[in-house]
Structure formats: structure tokens, C-alpha cells
Amino acid sequence: MTSANIRPASDYPPGGDAFRHRHLIGIAQLTPWEISYVLDAAEQWVDLNRAGAAKHDDQLAGLTIINAFFENSTRTLLSFEIAGKRLGADVVNMHAAQSSVKKGETLIDTAMTLNAMRADAMVIRHGSSGAVQLIADKVDCPVLNAGDGRHEHPTQALLDALTIRRRKGKVEGLTVAICGDVLHSRVARSNILALTLLGNEVRVVAPPTLTPPAMERMHVTTFTDMDEGIRDADVVMMLRLQNERMDGAYLPSAREYHALYGLTPKRLEKAKPDAIVMHPGPMNRGVEIDSIVADDPVRSTITEQVEMGVAVRMACLDILTRRKRGVAGWN
Numbered sequence: 001m002t003s004a005n006i007r008p009a010s011d012y013p014p015g016g017d018a019f020r021h022r023h024l025i026g027i028a029q030l031t032p033w034e035i036s037y038v039l040d041a042a043e044q045w046v047d048l049n050r051a052g053a054a055k056h057d058d059q060l061a062g063l064t065i066i067n068a069f070f071e072n073s074t075r076t077l078l079s080f081e082i083a084g085k086r087l088g089a090d091v092v093n094m095h096a097a098q099s100s101v102k103k104g105e106t107l108i109d110t111a112m113t114l115n116a117m118r119a120d121a122m123v124i125r126h127g128s129s130g131a132v133q134l135i136a137d138k139v140d141c142p143v144l145n146a147g148d149g150r151h152e153h154p155t156q157a158l159l160d161a162l163t164i165r166r167r168k169g170k171v172e173g174l175t176v177a178i179c180g181d182v183l184h185s186r187v188a189r190s191n192i193l194a195l196t197l198l199g200n201e202v203r204v205v206a207p208p209t210l211t212p213p214a215m216e217r218m219h220v221t222t223f224t225d226m227d228e229g230i231r232d233a234d235v236v237m238m239l240r241l242q243n244e245r246m247d248g249a250y251l252p253s254a255r256e257y258h259a260l261y262g263l264t265p266k267r268l269e270k271a272k273p274d275a276i277v278m279h280p281g282p283m284n285r286g287v288e289i290d291s292i293v294a295d296d297p298v299r300s301t302i303t304e305q306v307e308m309g310v311a312v313r314m315a316c317l318d319i320l321t322r323r324k325r326g327v328a329g330w331n
């Protein structure tokens with residue numbers, strides 16, 4: 001694991017030109033330079049986080065961040081909360097299950113309510129693709145997408161890119177196999193966008209029923225055979241079978257899915273000997289991934305991904321609030 005690949009600040013355009021966006025809605029809006037700017041900014045927080053609670057920064061002191069989650073979450077919600085608090089912000093969480101959403105309030109009315117409370121940033125997760133953009137268009141503060149439907153999950157792709165970069169020393173010129181329920185996965189979509197943009201070969205490995213149409217337009221190669229798809233890969237990224245988004249019979253059974261697409265130690269032998277194994281969590285152990293692979297202390301990066309999630313979210317909250325905080329050059 002190395003920080004050696006951080007670019008010097010002088011490589012980037014000055015001030016706000018290094019990251020030109022008011023919101024973080026998707027990887028689709030970003031340039032490769034903007035991605036690497038976020039990754040470099042995140043690197044500095046990794047060591048600080050490891051150093052423990054006493055070393056927190058307070059550059060977001062006095063700011064209020066609202067986490068509005070209209071869909072369940074463990075790691076994304078907690079890591080955004082921890083990220084905001086480590087930077088000194090006041091963080092408020094709104095869980096849709098306990099909010100007026102359950103009383104029939106529309107998304108726009110909820111957004112206007114949150115806006116009236118004068119948050120300095122909002123982090124939003126929603127079950128519908130496009131919902132986060134809709135809210136961003138209506139409110140006065142930066143909005144960060146924490147996952148919208150099947151559309152995008154940009155901070156997940158950024159934390160995955162940081163994990164790969166630290167493990168492999170680079171995040172370009174690698175072969176990455178993204179395997180499983182690609183059809184329902186915003187994680188897959190954001191990762192395909194980020195990893196192709198950074199110059200990696202991306203393969204998508206999924207049963208035909210879980211492969212989105214027109215994948216070639218995203219500059220990836222599709223495989224239905226798992227052994228072929230992960231052959232000589234540097235990175236094997238597994239996805240959760242998203243049963244809650246399936247409204248029909250996509251698969252015969254979990255047992256058959258495991259037989260054909262589950263990541264077993266034997267199957268992993270097809271990838272490069274030093275291939276890493278990733279999973280965004282939550283995992284279905286014994287379905288898309290065997291426990292022995294998920295818990296492999298050398299090859300699995302699953303807990304490191306969670307750790308990088310805090311650092312990446314600290315970087316995103318810092319960067320997106322710079323205009324508001326009047327940081328020099330960020331007008």
C-alpha cells in the first residue's frame with residue numbers, strides 16, 4: 001500500500017478549476033483529472049483516520065450536513081456521518097422510514113423542507129434513478145449522491161478506485177472484471193464509468209438476464225461465462241444479487257447462481273495470482289461470494305474499501321463545501 005502515486009498540487013489547475021462541480025451526482029460528469037484530484041485529496045485523510053480520534057480536523061466546523069436516506073444503508077450512511085464529524089461539521093440524519101415521506105409527502109416537498117433548514121450540504125440516497133439530480137436542481141447547497149436507483153453511486157466508485165490504486169500502485173492499464181447482478185447495480189455503472197475513464201480494461205460478467213442492454217456503448221466486454229470473464233484479471237469485483245430490485249424471475253435459484261457465478265477459491269485461480277477481490281457490501285455469503293474468499297486476508301479488500309469510504313467522503317465533503325466556506329480560489 002503506497003501513497004507514492006499522489007500528484008503534486010501544482011499538477012492541477014488552481015483553485016476551483018481543479019474540480020468544477022457544485023454537486024456530485026455521478027462519475028459521468030467527471031474528468032479523469034477530477035477523479036484523481038479527489039483520490040489525492042482522500043489520501044491525506046487515510047493516515048489521519050488511522051492515527052485515531054484525537055487528530056481530527058475542524059475545517060467544516062459550523063456547517064450543517066443533512067444525510068437524507070430514502071433507502072436502507074449501513075456503510076454509506078455511517079461513513080458519510082463519520083466523515084462529516086471528523087471534519088468538524090454538525091451532521092443530521094433523516095431516515096425516510098421515520099419521516100413524513102411515509103405520510104405521503106412528495107420528494108420535492110421534502111427537498112424544499114430540507115432546503116428551508118439551510119443545510120450547507122446534503123447527502124441523498126433514493127430508490128429512483130434521477131431523484132438526487134431532481135433534488136439538486138431545487139436546493140441551494142451542494143448535493144452528494146449516495147446512490148440513486150440503478151443510476152449512480154459515485155463515492156463508491158471513487159473509494160473503489162482509491163482501494164485499487166493503493167493495492168496495485170496504479171489504477172490504469174488493469175483488467176477489472178465486474179461480476180454478478182450488473183443490471184440492478186449503480187455500483188457497477190459508476191465503476192464502469194470511472195475505470196474505463198481512467199484507462200482500464202473493464203469486463204462485465206453476468207448471466208444474460210442480469211446483463212444490461214447495449215453494454216458495448218460503455219466500452220466494456222461482456223461475458224456470460226464466469227471462468228472466461230475473470231481469466232487473468234487483476235481485479236475481481238463482485239456485486240450483490242439485488243433481490244429487492246427484481247420484479248420477476250431473473251434466476252432459477254440462489255444455488256444454481258452460486259454454481260455458475262459464485263466466486264469460489266477454485267474459480268479465483270483463473271484470475272491473476274495476485275488478483276484482488278472486491279465487494280461493495282452488503283454481501284450474500286455463499287451466493288455471489290464464498291466466505292473463504294471474502295475473508296481472505298491477502299486478496300480480499302472488502303474491509304479496506306469501507307475504510308477508504310470514510311477518507312473519500314471526507315474529501316468530497318471538503319471539496320464541495322469550499323465555495324461556501326470561501327476557500328481562496330474557490331468562488
Ligand code: NCD
Pocket residue numbers: 075076147153156186187239240242280281282
Ligand atoms: C451498494 C448500494 O447500496 O448500492 N452498497 C453500498 O453502498 N456499499 C451495493 C448494494 O446494495 O448491493
